[in-house]
Amino acid sequence: MSFPKWFHELAREVSNKGRWGPDDELGTMNLITPEATLRGVRCAKTGRSFSLALPLHHDGPQTGRIPNRINPIHTMIGINTPFMGDPEKTCLSDDIIVMGTQSATHWDGLAHASYAGHIYNGFPATTVVAEAGATRCGIEKVKTIVTRGLLLDVAATKGVRRLDAAYPIVPEDLDAAAARAGVSVEPGDILLVRTGQQEHLFAGDRDAYRLPAPGLSYSSVRWLREKDVAAVATDNFTFEVWPAEDAAVVLPVHLLHLVDMGMMQGQHWFLDDLAEDCARDGVYEFLLHASPEPIVGGTGSPVNPVATK
């Protein structure tokens, strides 16, 4: 076994392999049933919506440390181009964008990670190819994501603006945040776990924002699996705690979530405005829309998640 025993045991324990059939490419998104969606819909009581996305801009969170994963480049291919020849008449402006699918607020698709030669549900890692990208578990397979969202503000629960660098979020932290929020997690919910790490980003320190980072501990995976949540999103770069708690397994949470559980992860989500509102009205549940862009073969996708309360 390539990894320490604890990892493989935990992987087996939380595995959803085969749970939704041998051909399933959706993983825990299967938990978003019409009922789960309606549970989310019922949370929309005031009609106020919050965007949870960082702007797509060349000054985004990427630092260049990940080869070729760039911040968005937006350029104009036409600026008030006179469509009829006459600048007084019909003029059009048009643009293109070049970006990493994971450069800002995004979903990690299930094909983003692999180990021991496999991605989720036992599909060979070789199903990810240069020409077509992820031929299995491509992000386009996830058509819609509409369910109940719950904000677990771990930072606020611990009474800090920002969790310490490298702070591992454990089950007790999630329980405490849920208790504070007065919510009970149900199957198909999507959890938004707030660390406060974006304080670094907004201060202009992208390196500090990146790592070391507070994030989910591998010990939280079993908890998430037992709750049968549909997905988890955080307001940091690495999603999970960095550096890893056991140097022998880098990014264990990525592997357990994406490969074993088949659970998508949200990263770089902007949770501050929502958190402020939840603190104000004491309501930490909402209707969450976070459908990815249908990038065929994508291992991830930018997303503008919207919480409606």
Add this chain to the structure above:
Amino acid sequence: MSFPKWFHELAREVSNKGRWGPDDELGTMNLITPEATLRGVRCAKTGRSFSLALPLHHDGPQTGRIPNRINPIHTMIGINTPFMGDPEKTCLSDDIIVMGTQSATHWDGLAHASYAGHIYNGFPATTVVAEAGATRCGIEKVKTIVTRGLLLDVAATKGVRRLDAAYPIVPEDLDAAAARAGVSVEPGDILLVRTGQQEHLFAGDRDAYRLPAPGLSYSSVRWLREKDVAAVATDNFTFEVWPAEDAAVVLPVHLLHLVDMGMMQGQHWFLDDLAEDCARDGVYEFLLHASPEPIVGGTGSPVNPVATK
């Protein structure tokens, strides 16, 4: 006056310039009040959701006729890259995407069109620049779009699979479709007008899909303005009827909607599955989520619109 008299009179009549103040960059999106959002929320009764987006793929609807506006290019910058050096351990796949903001299912932002030197609300067309794109009315200003959506299936109402090429959709057609749907349009609603034109696209004939095309007639603009809809989306390439009804004004509906009314337009929306479901249960209203990606300075944005019934 650069255009025929009828155009300038109509432009004056439907104009929303100054309606939401001299600095407004949202236009009719202002009509999506919390009440409008809740009206949409109340339409979500079964929890079934439909994605209204075409896949983002290099084989998309663009034909190359619009210089530099390309179909999406998706390439891998990493394929199962061994993060720890050992292919048995943590491996990651990552990708980038290069695309026109309007290459597939998208929103036209308010800065997409101009005439007589201005975009919406009297902002100079020169506010669109190469470096920063649309410095006024950039698509990122539209944070969230959550409201009631109504499907007006004009093709089905006329008893055809696909409207004739160059068929202009007039107010009577919209009234008939609304009557058939048993809905009454209210302020802040978003209308999805179905032409059936995508039959060409799915048959592999992108040129026929592009034009000539059935679409909104300039005569429908007053109707839309009176109803105070928040936006309109169609299942074709040109949005409005092509060729234009009056050769002296190319794309008049684009100009009236974007520049004078400040109303965003949706193009290339995939409405077939939704239309089939509406025909089955007779329900043509739903909760619509169609928040754009926050492309700073964008004149448009790809979107994965989701209808929840």
Add this chain to the structure above:
Amino acid sequence: MSFPKWFHELAREVSNKGRWGPDDELGTMNLITPEATLRGVRCAKTGRSFSLALPLHHDGPQTGRIPNRINPIHTMIGINTPFMGDPEKTCLSDDIIVMGTQSATHWDGLAHASYAGHIYNGFPATTVVAEAGATRCGIEKVKTIVTRGLLLDVAATKGVRRLDAAYPIVPEDLDAAAARAGVSVEPGDILLVRTGQQEHLFAGDRDAYRLPAPGLSYSSVRWLREKDVAAVATDNFTFEVWPAEDAAVVLPVHLLHLVDMGMMQGQHWFLDDLAEDCARDGVYEFLLHASPEPIVGGTGSPVNPVATK
């Protein structure tokens, strides 16, 4: 053996595997010795130069049939941006380009083709990876290309403006063109074989330009190997004759040149102006500069080849 016997026998016969050592990544570029370069230099007698490149433009030769290989997209990231804030003072314009390395006039690098699991010199095909591209035989390894060039105008030799579609250029054609040119091919020379196929391109018919196409016959490979030329370039899309002479081996010349001989190929070269000049003065030899761009890991590179007579 995966291919017919004739192919494997020919491959063995023309192979340069190991000829320049087990670590060689340059192949026949090794034949461009200082002496070969000086032979080219001596051909520059009048100081007149000719560019052999097609323009890099969105309206280039690519038709979209090769997934994701696009014509160049050139967009401005700045237009007269006031560097000091004042438009009267220092203003700068800047741009980016997105292109397939093989979208227009280019070199095929040695890593562009493989068969039976290997590229040139026995390097495993797996040395081409997503992150770093061609880790062996990347185009950047070819620092400079300065040698004698010879124009073999096969079309003119046969007295036609353009060779018939699917016409296979055989050794006799090359001998006849060389005789007409009054040149004798020497080791390290680069041959420019003209088919006249670009007549289609300049007529706006990119599909006809692409294929079927006149080009090198597999039977010319032995001839080229015996002459020990450094490289060969043509004025067509497919380089070799299309369709292949033996349907059992598609692109045999690509495989024999790139994989077995380790010989780079030039495609889409613009030879008309040069050919006209050579016909005028009867001089078909010249100093040729055709150094690729140092794209690290590139399987090819755009090039602006220059012939100086």
Add this chain to the structure above:
Amino acid sequence: MSFPKWFHELAREVSNKGRWGPDDELGTMNLITPEATLRGVRCAKTGRSFSLALPLHHDGPQTGRIPNRINPIHTMIGINTPFMGDPEKTCLSDDIIVMGTQSATHWDGLAHASYAGHIYNGFPATTVVAEAGATRCGIEKVKTIVTRGLLLDVAATKGVRRLDAAYPIVPEDLDAAAARAGVSVEPGDILLVRTGQQEHLFAGDRDAYRLPAPGLSYSSVRWLREKDVAAVATDNFTFEVWPAEDAAVVLPVHLLHLVDMGMMQGQHWFLDDLAEDCARDGVYEFLLHASPEPIVGGTGSPVNPVATK
């Protein structure tokens, strides 16, 4: 007048406006006559060639400080794709590149800079547009660059490995370097001025490499104009000295060269290997090939300059 008097007087003095006619878009490239080319050809005596280009790589010199000007991104769109379906048979690898035209070793085209509303030869700055780029003086107009090159190693002449940050190279420095090189500058030559600044780049310190930087002083412009050189290239980021000697004129040398003289500039040229060789054999003149890529409308172009001695 927008700039200080000294600038406008110098601009008038060195101006080549109208010198080659009102429609000229080549500027000092006109000085590369066949005779100038042959003077360069005669310098090629040993047949040894040197590439003067930095590798095109995502780890290039760009630091992200210039919005949207990125280091090259090279990604594979195909890796050993079985062209016949069988991986044992014909397989092809293909790639694309996304880059700033000025991200690494490049030429500044004449449309790169403007002031007082004009680029070179009095063409309005408005001739640079979003759709087509530089419609006047686009880099594609410069078909070929083949002439004599002279290395002026200012750093070595001053007995240092690297000139001090912000050291302004004045005429006396150029005279001293030419005297040391034993060369006399003639019309149509291209000068390669070495500062040694790339020591920072190769040490991995891109910020220090960028600025402050030693470079040409505005006082060198008159000298260059009198010598009637065709172009000048340097081994630094900013080309000219940074910060500017007179804060009232940022990048004066760029303006005087590009706008008034119509003289292209080379930046990020790799001169170390060449300099070492010149120091060894005492020969500082050579045949220089530095033809740009024909990017239609380009304000610049990547280039792989080659010096042949």
